[in-house]
Amino acid sequence: MMERFSEWLAEGDLGRYLLEREQAYFDGAVADAFGYHAVQLGLPGHDFLRANRIPLKLVADPDGPAELACLAEALPFASNSLDLVVLPHTLDFTTHPHQVLREVERVLMPEGRVVLTGFNPWSLWGAKRLAAGRYEVPWRGQFLSLPRIKDWLELMELEPDGGSFMAYAPPFSRGDWLHRFAFMEAAGDRWWPLAAGVYGISAVKRMRGLRLITPTWGVAKKAARGLAVAGGNDRHHVARQAQETDPHDPGPA
Structure with a gap:
C-alpha cells in the first residue's frame, strides 16, 4: 500500500500539493538532528532525510527500490543503535502501528529522535475518507489521531518536543481548486490548526532514572x-x- 501511496504523491495535483508541504516539514524537522545513523521507514521514492547531515543514512521498506528490505514491525537493527528515524505516514499504512513505534523506541539511542507525519481524521481530509470509502490511497490509510499518537509516544518514553500542521486546503484533486483555497494555508496555523489535513510531530527518547x-x-x-x-x-x-x-x-x- 505504501508503494501505491508513493506513486499517488508524485502523480496528481493533490499528491504533489501534499508532498511539497511534507517535504518542507521534514527538511526543517531533521536539519539539526545529529549523530551517525539515520533511517527513513517507507516511501523510498522520496528523500525526507535530504536536509540532515548525519553521515550514514538509508531507506528501509518492504516494497519498492529501498536500500534495505524489511518490515517496520521487525527492524533488523540493534537496540540503541540509531540516532534518527523518520516515519512519513508509516503508521497510517501499517496494520500494527503500535508495534512499529515500539520497534522505533527500541532501536533509537538515548536522546535519539523520531519524526513522523500522519493524516488527521478530524479534518476535511478525514471527512473525504468517510465519504469516498477506503478503496484508494490515501483514503485507505488508518488516519490515526494526533492525541492517540502522543499517548503512544509518551507511553514509550518518547517525549514530544515539536510539531506542525499542514495541508489546510480541502482535498480537491484539481490544482486550480487547490489554488483557490490557498488563503487557508496562510490562516490555518492561526485560526484552525486542528483542522489541518496532516500533522507532523517529533519526539526524543528519554531515559528515565538517569541523572x-x-x-x-x-x-x-x-x-x-x-x-x-x-x-x-x-x-x-x-x-x-x-x-x-x-x-x-x-x-x-
Whole structure:
C-alpha cells in the first residue's frame, strides 16, 4: 500500500500539493538532528532525510527500490543503535502501528529522535475518507489521531518536543481548486490548526532514572580542612590539628 501511496504523491495535483508541504516539514524537522545513523521507514521514492547531515543514512521498506528490505514491525537493527528515524505516514499504512513505534523506541539511542507525519481524521481530509470509502490511497490509510499518537509516544518514553500542521486546503484533486483555497494555508496555523489535513510531530527518547552525578562540594571542603597545604607551614598545621584533637595539650611552647 505504501508503494501505491508513493506513486499517488508524485502523480496528481493533490499528491504533489501534499508532498511539497511534507517535504518542507521534514527538511526543517531533521536539519539539526545529529549523530551517525539515520533511517527513513517507507516511501523510498522520496528523500525526507535530504536536509540532515548525519553521515550514514538509508531507506528501509518492504516494497519498492529501498536500500534495505524489511518490515517496520521487525527492524533488523540493534537496540540503541540509531540516532534518527523518520516515519512519513508509516503508521497510517501499517496494520500494527503500535508495534512499529515500539520497534522505533527500541532501536533509537538515548536522546535519539523520531519524526513522523500522519493524516488527521478530524479534518476535511478525514471527512473525504468517510465519504469516498477506503478503496484508494490515501483514503485507505488508518488516519490515526494526533492525541492517540502522543499517548503512544509518551507511553514509550518518547517525549514530544515539536510539531506542525499542514495541508489546510480541502482535498480537491484539481490544482486550480487547490489554488483557490490557498488563503487557508496562510490562516490555518492561526485560526484552525486542528483542522489541518496532516500533522507532523517529533519526539526524543528519554531515559528515565538517569541523572548527572556532580561532586558534593560541601563534603569535599570539610575533608580538605584537615589536609596540609603542599609547600606551606606543615609543622604549624599538624600542631594545630593535634591541639584541636586534644584540648588538654597546650601545644608547642
